[in-house]
Amino acid sequence: MTGRLYGVGVGPGAPDLVTLRAARLIGGAAVICYPTLAGAASFARGIVAGLIPEGAEEIVIDLPMRTERAPAQAAYDEGAARIAERLGAGVDVVCLCEGDPFLYGSFMYLHARLAGRFAVEVVPGVSxxxxxxxxxxxxxxxxxxxxxxxxxxxxxxxxxxxxxxxxxxxxxxxxxxxxxxxxxxxxxxxxxxxxxxxxxxxxxxxxxxxxxxxxxxxxxxxxxxxxxxxxxx
Amino acid sequence: MTGRLYGVGVGPGAPDLVTLRAARLIGGAAVICYPTLAGAASFARGIVAGLIPEGAEEIVIDLPMRTERAPAQAAYDEGAARIAERLGAGVDVVCLCEGDPFLYGSFMYLHARLAGRFAVEVVPGVSxxxxxxxxxxxxxxxxxxxxxxxxxxxxxxxxxxxxxxxxxxxxxxxxxxxxxxxxxxxxxxxxxxxxxxxxxxxxxxxxxxxxxxxxxxxxxxxxxxxxxxxxxx
Incomplete structure (x- = not known):
């Protein structure tokens, strides 16, 4: 059995505008994933910081501050490979996404790389x-x-x-x-x-x-x- | 002190796609309001039925099944008057709205009637x-x-x-x-x-x-x- 990939919308910013489903999934997660920009703090992670279990593994996809596509593509490729490794070992992975995952959300780049190979559930969020x-x-x-x-x-x-x-x-x-x-x-x-x-x-x-x-x-x-x-x- | 009017988005249908803020407000409400169509069950109320406190007053705005505007206007006018009475007595009123209140939401009709006279807080929801x-x-x-x-x-x-x-x-x-x-x-x-x-x-x-x-x-x-x-x- 492979793990399930969750793309979880965490809403616009206020921690209490997270949905009950998102809070439950994040609170029970063994592996959390989110992107950062050039090493800066993740906004999505900040919204739900109080919900992440102690000891959860965090996969950080660090995007370079550049306008070319190739470096960002490489970062998402590498992040997707790390997520695929956990999913392949039967562990669920919860990806955090500001707002809603499918409305200009960063999760789309992981969805495009992993949806064909693993079970994916997208949890819509407040835009x-x-x-x-x-x-x-x-x-x-x-x-x-x-x-x-x-x-x-x-x-x-x-x-x-x-x-x-x-x-x-x-x-x-x-x-x-x-x-x-x-x-x-x-x-x-x-x-x-x-x-x-x-x-x-x-x-x-x-x-x-x-x-x-x-x-x-x-x-x-x-x-x-x-x-x-x-x-x- | 007058009460506060809440326009609360309850999301698309699954009860766990309600936000933490919406759940807290509904769970603490003394007065709940929602529209129904020609006496049918309210979809918004159904989503959060498990959260409504026992004994909460429910203001039902029953909209007629007609295409003319006047009967619906009259129903919203009457509903707004009943809400205004509670707000005037210092009681908060929580209005339920499927999806998001300001994206084709029924709450807009109450907002238009009451926002100038009372404090209003809109709680966005998953569309x-x-x-x-x-x-x-x-x-x-x-x-x-x-x-x-x-x-x-x-x-x-x-x-x-x-x-x-x-x-x-x-x-x-x-x-x-x-x-x-x-x-x-x-x-x-x-x-x-x-x-x-x-x-x-x-x-x-x-x-x-x-x-x-x-x-x-x-x-x-x-x-x-x-x-x-x-x-x-």
């Missing part, structure tokens, strides 16, 4: 997108409205087109794309309907009207644009 | 969209890919345009729109990249290739179209 909407008090979509999630590195024209074709959007991965994104939103006349959210549900959480947002945004931030006005009925 | 992806084993989006959620009642041309402009989409509210949606997906050559999911994470869960999906879909179903091929790195 940072709906967490940001919750802390900002901004309903996203109702009835027959369209919602889209747009990475900010997309070209300006593509962002503009998708913004026009949706009732609400979340813009992710803002980083150094803030000026471009703000210009697109402003040109669409939607700055007043936009909110900037940083580190939703964490102590360091920031919620600001878009006009007051910083010029360079940290990784854990997003902009929500909600066109429809209240009331919804 | 049925990522839950469906999890049980189908279908990664949705990575890197700079675009994800969209499309209600199936939209016109055919609008669905086609948004399908073309996204890497992956979830089609919700299928009902009697299945034939139209399947024709659009087929015309885009994406039937082989599409999966039908019904009642994700429940015992009655169904996961099928789109070609084998039923002609009329129940309310708790969706189609996921994922264009990008594995591996993701």
């Amino acid at each position: 940072s997108v709906t967490a940001a909407a919750a802390v900002a008090g901004r309903p996203l979509v109702a009835r027959n409205e369209v919602f889209a999630i747009l990475p900010a590195p997309l070209p300006e024209t593509e962002i503009a087109a998708r913004l026009a074709g949706s009732s609400s959007v979340a813009l992710m991965k803002l980083g150094r794309h803030m000026a471009k994104v703000r210009a697109v939103i402003d040109a669409a006349g939607l700055t007043d309907r936009s909110v900037y959210v940083e580190r939703a549900t964490l102590e360091a959480e920031v919620v600001l009207p878009l006009a007051e947002a910083p010029e360079v945004a940290p990784y854990f931030s997003m902009i929500l644009v909600t066109k429809e006005a209240d009331p919804w009925l | 049925s969209v990522t839950a469906a992806a999890a049980v189908a084993g279908r990664p949705l989006v990575a890197r700079n890919e675009v994800f969209a959620i499309l209600p199936a009642p939209l016109p055919e041309t609008e669905i086609a345009a948004r399908l073309a402009g996204s890497s992956s989409v979830a089609l919700m509210k299928l009902g009697r729109h299945m034939a139209k949606v399947r024709a659009v997906i087929d015309a885009a050559g994406l039937t082989d990249r599409s999966v039908y999911v019904e009642r994700a994470t429940l015992e009655a869960e169904v996961v099928l290739p789109l070609a084998e999906a039923p002609e009329v879909a129940p309310y708790f179903s969706m189609i996921l179209v994922t264009k990008e091929a594995d591996p993701w790195l």
